[in-house]
Amino acid sequence: MAVEVKLPRLGQGMESGTIVRWLKSEGDAVAKGEPLYELDTDKVTQEVEAEADGVLLNIVVADGEVDVGTTVAVIGAQDEDVSELLTRAVGGDGGVPAAAPVAAAPMAAAPVAAAPVAADQAPEDETPSGSEPQGGAEERAPGERVKASPLARRIARERGIELSLVTGTGPEGRVVAEDVEQAAAAPAVAPGAPAPARGEVEVVQLTSIRRTIARRLTEAWEAPVFPLTVTADATELAGTRERMVELLDEGDVKPTVNDVLTRLVAAALMRHRAVNALFIDGAIHRYPSANVGIAVATPNGLVVPVVRDADRKSVQEIAAARADLVCRAREGKLQLADLEEGTFTISNLGMYGIDQFVAVLNPPQVAILAVGAIEERPLAVDGELEIAPTMTMTLTCDHRAIDGSEGAEFLRAVKTLVEAPALAL
Numbered sequence: 001m002a003v004e005v006k007l008p009r010l011g012q013g014m015e016s017g018t019i020v021r022w023l024k025s026e027g028d029a030v031a032k033g034e035p036l037y038e039l040d041t042d043k044v045t046q047e048v049e050a051e052a053d054g055v056l057l058n059i060v061v062a063d064g065e066v067d068v069g070t071t072v073a074v075i076g077a078q079d080e081d082v083s084e085l086l087t088r089a090v091g092g093d094g095g096v097p098a099a100a101p102v103a104a105a106p107m108a109a110a111p112v113a114a115a116p117v118a119a120d121q122a123p124e125d126e127t128p129s130g131s132e133p134q135g136g137a138e139e140r141a142p143g144e145r146v147k148a149s150p151l152a153r154r155i156a157r158e159r160g161i162e163l164s165l166v167t168g169t170g171p172e173g174r175v176v177a178e179d180v181e182q183a184a185a186a187p188a189v190a191p192g193a194p195a196p197a198r199g200e201v202e203v204v205q206l207t208s209i210r211r212t213i214a215r216r217l218t219e220a221w222e223a224p225v226f227p228l229t230v231t232a233d234a235t236e237l238a239g240t241r242e243r244m245v246e247l248l249d250e251g252d253v254k255p256t257v258n259d260v261l262t263r264l265v266a267a268a269l270m271r272h273r274a275v276n277a278l279f280i281d282g283a284i285h286r287y288p289s290a291n292v293g294i295a296v297a298t299p300n301g302l303v304v305p306v307v308r309d310a311d312r313k314s315v316q317e318i319a320a321a322r323a324d325l326v327c328r329a330r331e332g333k334l335q336l337a338d339l340e341e342g343t344f345t346i347s348n349l350g351m352y353g354i355d356q357f358v359a360v361l362n363p364p365q366v367a368i369l370a371v372g373a374i375e376e377r378p379l380a381v382d383g384e385l386e387i388a389p390t391m392t393m394t395l396t397c398d399h400r401a402i403d404g405s406e407g408a409e410f411l412r413a414v415k416t417l418v419e420a421p422a423l424a425l
Helices: 083-091 150-159 177-185 208-221 235-247 257-271 315-330 404-419
Strands: 003-006 016-022 035-040 045-049 054-059 064-067 071-076 225-233 277-280 283-286 292-294 296-298 301-303 344-348 367-371 375-381 384-398
Touching: 016 150, 035 071, 071 083, 150 177, 208 301, 225 235, 225 404, 235 257, 235 384, 235 404, 257 292, 257 315, 257 344, 257 367, 257 404, 292 315, 296 315, 367 404, 384 404
Parallel strands: 292 344, 344 367
Antiparallel strands: 003 071, 016 035, 016 064, 035 045, 054 071, 225 384, 277 283, 296 301, 367 384, 375 384
């Protein structure tokens, strides 16, 4: 019996997603649990698995934004008649949005891969080694689907660029990411149209990630928050990190100051459980382990992947987890699970030379730590003025869940551990 493939709700608050590409073609055999298509949600692009065995009989929605619960494909037995089911899917229950292309015939021109691309293979938007780029896009018939890499499609969506107007330089005239970037940089003036007036205001539409950031920051602004700030002597913190690097083998991931700080903060969270909490539906949920989110800036916006059980990991394990998460975040390969279940967040702008700042709460978490740059500054030690590397940290607290004394005790514990990291053992 045929089964409708419906767009799943992959996270709380998800109302729609964007199908990037299908990993199977019509007529291909599909096994339950096998990756079926790539779905772009608010912050990540991830593979969606098939929920049934059979044959991919029809792809109802080739790509584009689709509401949760919409039928996007049909899986059934070979040569099974699913015309009635398709009629209902397109016109009735779970109808396809008018803007979404409907597949009525085999998708010969759709960007379908025979299998998911392995992590160690070259991205699809790059020209394969040894092959010469084509001089330009092939002439397309009206309504013909544009050949483009998934990354090129995403960039085009986010920047409002019509792919059919972009000249592809990839194999067989395929549009790659660089083509879209060049089109975005070029003046968007139609032939014969007057040039835009000098000083004209540029209107930038929000991408899905920026819309999510805007929504979540608006939620955060509703919380009654207060900041607490301390300055710590970072001599031992920096020295500990340097000694760790010296002891590592050449191929090991070298821990950063932020990796050491993550471990110290996790230790402090276990001693002050009130801060390691979420505020959900008027109740405080305090957690037994520290899942520390690390704010990462990406070309598409800010994301916060989570280092789970940071209180039980060594600094080297945290460094390896962080390196993997940051790499995948910047390549747009994070999974939704990478962003979930965080209980606390660290936002470090020290690498940008920022001395001190107040980070906005990451709801439903009840606190976030803003970390500034480590710099040589005057420091009073035993009545004497010395020059030492210091670091300023600011804790933003949700007053609905944390009192001033609780936040202050936690921040004092972090300061103590920064100045004497061995106490975290």
